[in-house]
Amino acid sequence: MIRINVILISLFVLLSHLSASEAFVQENDTTQELSKKEARKLKRQSKNFRVSILGGPGYTPDFGLLIGGSALMTFKTNKEDSLIQRSVVPVGFALMFEGGFNLISRPQFFFNEDKFRIFGQVIVKNTLDNYYGIGYDTNKEIERGEETTQYRASNWQINPIFLFRLGESNFFTGPLMDLSRDYMKNPSVGVQSDPDYIAQGGTEDGYISLNTGVGVALSYDTRDIPANAYSGLMFEFKGSFFSSALGGDSDYGVASVEYRQYTLLKFLGKRRSLAWTAQSKNSFGEVPITRMQMVGSPFDLRGYYLGQYRDKSTHFAIAEYRHMFNSDKENFWGRMHNRLGFAAWGGFGMMGPDIGHIEAVLPNFGAGLRIEVQPRMNFRIDVGHSPNDGHTLVYFNMTEAF
Secondary structure (H helix, E strand, O other), rough: OOOOOOOOOOOOOOEOOOOHHHOOHHHHHOOOOOOOOHHHHHHHHHHHOOEEEEEEEEEEEOOEEEEEEEEEEEOOOOOOOOOOOEEEEEEEEEEEEOOEEEEEEEEEEEEEOOOEEEEEEEEEEEEEEEEEEEEEOHHHOOOOOOOOOOOEEEEEEEEEEEEEOOOOOOEEEEEEEEEEEEEEEEOOOOHOHHHHHHHHHOOOEEEEEEEEEEEEEEEEEEEHHHHHOOOOEEEEEEEEEEOOOOOOOOOOEEEEEEEEEEEOOHHHHHOOEEEEEEEEEEEEEEEHHHHHHHHHHHOEEEEEOOOEEEEEEEEEEEEEEEEEEEOOOOHHHHHHHOOOEEEEEEEEEEEEEEEOOOOEEEEEEEEEEEEEOOOOEEEEEEEEEEEEOEEEEEEEOOOOOO
């Protein structure tokens, strides 16, 4: 059965760019001496803080009627610093008519001639969610529904990563923090009867897990623009330890390794590239059921419900072709066409109770629309398919999946 999640974002579109520099205050006098193209370029370059917002009413089978969309904020932390990139703050949001909301942001901040970076993510949600259990066989056989898997999730997570450049190299390292609180409220009968839920203290009243972790990150990064790379590679290791001694409820560890690489396909024209990635995430110890490793987010196997397949170890590999259209920008329609593109990907995931035990292979493929809302910054609409389950899901996000 094919099940499609759809959000209609066509009802209103707002693209705004804020905070022009003082150099542009004399716009009327200056632009009289410039062509329209030169005036547009000067105006664009004079702005530091830029905001783009796309959103509107919609509907999903999971959340019912909602208002959802994405916002993108970019700026230089020091406008005079020519060696740092623009910091990127993408925000995805949804307000549900039935009650609840969901917000996720994965910011990238660059400081001091790109000698210091802050990456990470922030998640706040209060929505209906689904818990299927632990392990592939268990999860695949459970039917998604109000009596079998549904509960209300009231969660938040803050996960900053502080990266310092090592000398003049492309190596970065630094500490990370991972703080989260997960509250499974109003669990359905199916959730209440799950053996892992019961073993971890879940009751008919719900389940609460507070997790406090610290760790370290080490990365090698040669990407030209991390939010939408055309060239370069990134290799990253992250290890974190969660402990009751730090104020959390459980003692466990998480280790992940991620590799990404990008190359321009110049023989196909400008702004056509191939990107590929592989990742392995592994947990050890008394891992809360809400903090098991999962696939199915907007940033990996798009097409699988997030959380349907969860266990202590997950792995995936994806290759994605990215294609932006190139056209004459002398008129309105040419400029609009030049902002459009598409992407297509294929990949697979694996999961199991530990790194040496694989229970299943999860194939995945899909395609999507790209809309350039700022230079090298895209809004994406992805349609992903999971052959194992027959689901087709739609995702709306700012910046690329990886």
